[in-house]
Amino acid sequence: MSDEFVFRLPDLAEGLEDAELVEWRVSEGERVELNQLLGEMQTSKALVEMPSPRSGIVRRLHAQPGDLVRVGDPLVTFEVDENNEPGVVGRVPREEAPPRRVRLRPPSQTQ
Amino acid sequence: MDADRLRETYRLMLLARRYDEEAVRLQRQGELVAFPPMSGQEAAQVASVLALSPADMVFPSYRELGVAVGRGVDMTGYMLAFRGAWNGGLYDCRRNRFAPMASSVGSHLLHAVGWAMGARLDGRDEVAIVYFGEGATSEGDASEAFNFAGVFRAPVVFFCQNNGWAISVPAERQSAGEIWRRGEAFGFPGVRVDGGDAEAVFAATSAAAERARRGEGPTLIEALTHRFGPHSTADDDTRYRERAEVETARRNDPLGRLRARLAASGVPDSWFSDAEDEARLAVSELRASLAAAENPPAVEMFDFVYAAPPPALALQRSQLEELLGPDA
């Protein structure tokens, strides 16, 4: 099960109305992690790096380099895992086989 | 207060005073383990609880003999708490709507607020009143209780008896501010009354209860009182307070003040001596019933821990029962 999440251009500075997309660092179909760099935007005040707000798969990039994106307009659409929000505090543990080094000697071999 | 109610208040205040004096004697005679006397606080206690209706719920601290008397709580069951027979008291909490007496200072304010929130959720026009001293207002739970009551407009009356002393620490070392003013900080009214004036106490508590019943939320009442005696029978208050203070307080005895008020309104001496006779009889009955009362058997310590004892607890009960043999 997965959900769609649309990341809209936030106000990157106080009272900003739009920003220009300089370049993407990700492409459509790519899996990105939370806070992975998505791209760079030029505001009227500074060149700003855009960290990903979610982990998931990039389904659509809504702008091309050089485009002016208005605050509130869609920037990236993600396909995100349902219910993988950690809540207010902490992160979701990865479901993976934990590392092991210790090997057991079964009881029959220990006598 | 009409004349009948005023006389009833006096009668109950006198009864509370005589029980209180008897409890101190019983402690000195080894019948009670310890007792916190409330003499001096009768007007605050009796007149306030008489301002409530029977369906209202009372949350007492441990120095609330006058409230218990005003509420009609079984005195034997009440006093047995001070013989160590049962923590919280052996009276029927539900019958008199009188909660187990709280000795974890200040923690019971929250129970009163929760109960009042529950009554309001049910749409019942019942009120909770909680009794505590000025020392309890230093506890964090008191502030949390004031805050919850304000936010949820809980129908609760906070009745603070400021008797000037929390064991040996005077009121001015508990708070640099005036307690009754704290209500405002939490969004509800506070009032200060002369806790030695039964009529003033009754009026303030009635107004607070009616306000709560109308759905307008809590009130904080600070009743200025004096305790004539030590904190408890194990305390020596001569180590920390001047005798002159106690003497002054005794000259303004709330019982004497109400008696003068009644006498001035034409109540004859014979009525007062009848009240005294009645109290004397009640006190001797209490002494006899305490002497006759058995403590609950030791194995009852297992019986009210859970609704049904888990197997390990049932086993422990049977182990103690076996050890005690026929004495169990």
Place this chain on the structure above:
Amino acid sequence: MPELSMVQALNAALRHCLAAHDRTLVFGQDVGRLGGVFRVTDGLQHEFGERRVFDTPLAESGIVGVAVGLAMAGWRPVPEIQFDGFSFPALDQMLTNLAKYRGRSRGAYDMPVTLRLPSYGGIGGPEHHSESPESIYAHTAGLKVVTPSCAQEAFNLLVAAIRDPDPVIFMEPKSRYWAKEEVALEPAGLPIGRACVVRAGSDATLVAWGPMVHRCLQVASAAEEDGVSLGVLDLRCLVPLDEATLLTSVAETGRAVVVHEAPRTAGFAAEVSARLMEGAFGSLKAPVQRVTGWDVPYPSGAVEQQYIPSVDRILLAVQRVLDY
């Protein structure tokens, strides 16, 4: 059956209880409009109204104290304390009042309070957000302590805890909140207080609860690769403790390793191993081993995996009981 995370299963349990019994109340910090910081109460205020699902001021002692009063007034409170470490400001109300009120009133008042407590570590939480206080509550007579290990158990046990007439400290393993499985949303009707053999084994028994059940299952799989058969017992409920199932399971293998996240000293594993000594001494082939958190305050999130019992640490303890 739907596949649900533990968060969704807990949400379903609360929804079931709110619908089934109109005196059930859910309250705490941020449980209303926000749906709780872990979304366990998501949508409940919308569905059942602000009267029965409500936000409280930020005051843990206040939350537990009013729960006592609400229970006295005949309600069935299910308060949430946001995190394990913040149950400590409410300890006085929990230990002094919630646990004792039935006794203090000689049974006049039931205390059917289920205090939900997101617990344990493993999520990289900041300070005070990863504590394992179960032995504090288990040591307090009058409280019951229940802790689910998976989504299905979370649903079953929360419904059972809310139905129980006694106060239950319900410790939810945050690190298992998002693990999914198929969950039957029909209350099993079982009371609390039963342990569960989640994996049968013949060489040794791992005893755990809450988040360490999953860890022990990982250990059992690893052991299987080496030809060692480990059973896993989920206690589910520390008070009352299902001593019969504990003794039977361990007697079958003769070897036990008890695992928890809490520090070692006076942790609940000490209680479990004492019960095994008293009740299964004759069947034991080796001394009971404990694998626990270290005797340190819960460390910062960056190093918590070196604090929480790892597969290797548990395997080493297994080797000790096999070799004895």
